[in-house]
Amino acid sequence: MVTKRRAGRPPEAYLPLPPATFHILLALADGELHGYAIMKGVAARSAGTVRLGPGTLYGSLKRLLQAGLVEEGGERPDPERGDERRRYYRLTPLGLSVVRAEARRLDAMVRAARRKKLIGVRPA
Amino acid sequence: MSAERIYRLLLRAYPPDFRAEYGREMVLLFRDQCRESDVRTIGFWAAVIWDVARSAPALRAEAWCTRGRESTRTIEVIMKLAAILTVLVGVFGILNAMVEWGAGLTGTIGGMHALALVLGVFASALLLAAGAAILRPTQRGRHAPRLALLASLVLIVAARLLHPWMSVFSQLVGIGFPVAILIALYWPRRASPAGA
Numbered sequence: 575m576v577t578k579r580r581a582g583r584p585p586e587a588y589l590p591l592p593p594a595t596f597h598i599l600l601a602l603a604d605g606e607l608h609g610y611a612i613m614k615g616v617a618a619r620s621a622g623t624v625r626l627g628p629g630t631l632y633g634s635l636k637r638l639l640q641a642g643l644v645e646e647g648g649e650r651p652d653p654e655r656g657d658e659r660r661r662y663y664r665l666t667p668l669g670l671s672v673v674r675a676e677a678r679r680l681d682a683m684v685r686a687a688r689r690k691k692l693i694g695v696r697p698a
Numbered sequence: 699m700s701a702e703r704i705y706r707l708l709l710r711a712y713p714p715d716f717r718a719e720y721g722r723e724m725v726l727l728f729r730d731q732c733r734e735s736d737v738r739t740i741g742f743w744a745a746v747i748w749d750v751a752r753s754a755p756a757l758r759a760e761a762w763c764t765r766g767r768e769s770t771r772t773i774e775v776i777m778k779l780a781a782i783l784t785v786l787v788g789v790f791g792i793l794n795a796m797v798e799w800g801a802g803l804t805g806t807i808g809g810m811h812a813l814a815l816v817l818g819v820f821a822s823a824l825l826l827a828a829g830a831a832i833l834r835p836t837q838r839g840r841h842a843p844r845l846a847l848l849a850s851l852v853l854i855v856a857a858r859l860l861h862p863w864m865s866v867f868s869q870l871v872g873i874g875f876p877v878a879i880l881i882a883l884y885w886p887r888r889a890s891p892a893g894a
Contacts, residue, residue, distance in 0.1 A: 609723050610730045627749025628724040628731075629712070633757050636716065655730075661723055 585671040588641070589679055594634050597624055599643065599665065599673035606647040608660035609635070635663060643669035701737040702729060705746065711754035713761035773885075777832060780879055784829030787875055791822025794868070814861030817853045821872060824850035828879070840883050847876040847883070 591599070601607060601615035613626050626634075638644040647662035665673070688694045705728045709721055728746075735742050795818045828846035854872035858864050864872075 609727045613727065625745065627745065627753070628727040629749045629753030629757075631727070632716075632720040632724055633753040636720065636757075658726060660726060 585668065585675040588643070588672045589676055591672070591676045592634075593624065594626060594630055595638065596673070596676055597626070598631070598634055598638065599669055599676075602644065602663060602665045603670070603673060606662045606664040608652060608662050610660070611652070612663070638669070639663075642666055643672055701732050708746070708750050711750050711758075713758055715761060716757050777882060780882060781829045781832035784832065784875070784879060785826050786829075787871055788822045788824075788826030788829060791825060791872070792819055795819045795822065810860045814857040814864070817857035817860070818868075818872070821850040821853035821857065824853065825876065828876075832879075832883075844880065844883055847880050851876045851880075 597616040597620065598612055600619065601612045604615070607615065609628070609631055613631055616624055616626050635644060639646070643666060644663050645666050647664045649659040649661050651657060651659050684693070702725065706725065709717055709724065712721075731742075737743075795815045798815055799812075824846045828843040828850065831843040831846060832840070851873065854869075854876075858869060858873075
């Protein structure tokens with residue numbers, strides 16, 4: 575789990591990311607989001623298989639902020655919901671590099687699994 | 699009791715600092731969840747409790763670790779102050795022995811007293827060295843100051859046996875001080891990159 579900011583650490587040093595962390599960073603790759611939007615985005619992208627509760631989401635965001643992968647983008651009401659002010663979060667350049675590195679790592683694993691015909695072929 | 703009130707009670711499982719920082723956001727998010735789910739189902743509350751049970755202990759453990767690191771820093775500051783005091787006591791012990799030795803030149807000092815004074819000077823020098831070693835830690839860590847303190851303690855006890863009229867103050871400082879520092883050095887604590 576990512577817990578500390580270390581100056582000069584390459585993005586690969588943060589890998590592998592816990593699934594919840596990867597999903598949060600993936601959601602933030604679209605731009606600034608508040609907590610509920612991140613939660614909804616993760617649930618939609620994973621077809622409901624990954625459900626982040628408030629504790630898991632904000633616990634992960636706290637660690638990501640400490641690690642410098644995510645930063646706060648200010649507080650404002652959600653224009654769609656029009657209710658109370660919400661805190662927005664966005665990726666830092668380091669966070670973007672880390673999520674890209676993790677995506678490349680996962681892609682390489684999927685390609686290896688495909689070469690071994692573990693996926694992508696119909697079972698006999 | 700409303701669902702939000704129950705959730706606010708569940709939030710107490712999280713560390714106070716985390717609640718202060720994210721509590722309001724978490725309640726807002728929970729409110730959103732309530733709007734889109736049926737809060738009267740067991741499944742909804744099972745998911746809420748599972749989320750708290752999964753995340754709160756980890757955050758508590760992180761908060762304790764952070765507090766542990768902070769208390770280690772405080773202990774290191776105290777150890778530095780104790781080391782400075784050790785150096786001063788060592789210097790004071792040497793000066794005191796020299797003054798007594800000067801008095802002895804007038805003929806009021808016996809053979810055993812003179813030997814006790816020499817031992818006192820060595821014990822004070824070892825105290826001084828131990829204090830300096832704590833202030834400037836080496837690769838060997840706290841091994842050198844521990845040895846110096848033990849040797850100083852042995853010498854002071856020997857001096858006390860040779861010279862039973864040693865002042866109560868000298869006994870308290872000469873024996874009590876190294877014992878206190880030794881206890882502090884042997885006290886288990888987390889290693890810190892700052893050192894002591």
